[in-house]
Amino acid sequence: MVRRSGVVSRIVGSFRRRRKRWESLCNRCGLCCYERVRKNGRLVIRFGSPCQFLDTETHLCTVYECRFQVCPECRKVTIFHALFSRYLPDSCGYVQEYRKRPFRRPTDEPQNSR
Numbered sequence: 601m602v603r604r605s606g607v608v609s610r611i612v613g614s615f616r617r618r619r620k621r622w623e624s625l626c627n628r629c630g631l632c633c634y635e636r637v638r639k640n641g642r643l644v645i646r647f648g649s650p651c652q653f654l655d656t657e658t659h660l661c662t663v664y665e666c667r668f669q670v671c672p673e674c675r676k677v678t679i680f681h682a683l684f685s686r687y688l689p690d691s692c693g694y695v696q697e698y699r700k701r702p703f704r705r706p707t708d709e710p711q712n713s714r
């Protein structure tokens with residue numbers, strides 16, 4: 601019994617460490633919390649259209665722990681997104697880690713051009 605709980609706690613510990621490492625890749629820039637479009641092959645971030653739950657001063661989510669329950673548009677970033685999503689900026693920590701792309705500043709779009 602003691603042995604089994606040791607195994608369980610090792611598995612839980614390993615899971616927690618992996619999750620912590622995954623979350624640590626996010627640089628908390630908040631750029632994936634704005635409306636984004638592709639134009640002429642480039643990612644355009646509409647800084648005038650943040651998610652209603654984004655604190656635009658701190659770039660942090662105000663409902664982080666329950667974000668998937670309260671925000672239907674919110675998507676978990678996965679390895680698939682990190683590798684292939686065209687809607688994550690090159691500066692995203694996951695893109696940097698998995699695609700090793702050169703850093704480019706995301707493009708802003710004037711609000712009145714929508």
Ligand code: SF4
Pocket residue numbers: 632633651652653654655660661662663664667671673674675
């Ligand atoms: S709910 Fe999702 S999209 Fe909205 S601010 Fe939070 S993490 Fe970003």
Ligand code: SF4
Pocket residue numbers: 625626627628629630631632633677688689691692693694
């Ligand atoms: S764009 Fe990437 S690094 Fe920035 S908040 Fe979103 S997931 Fe994190």
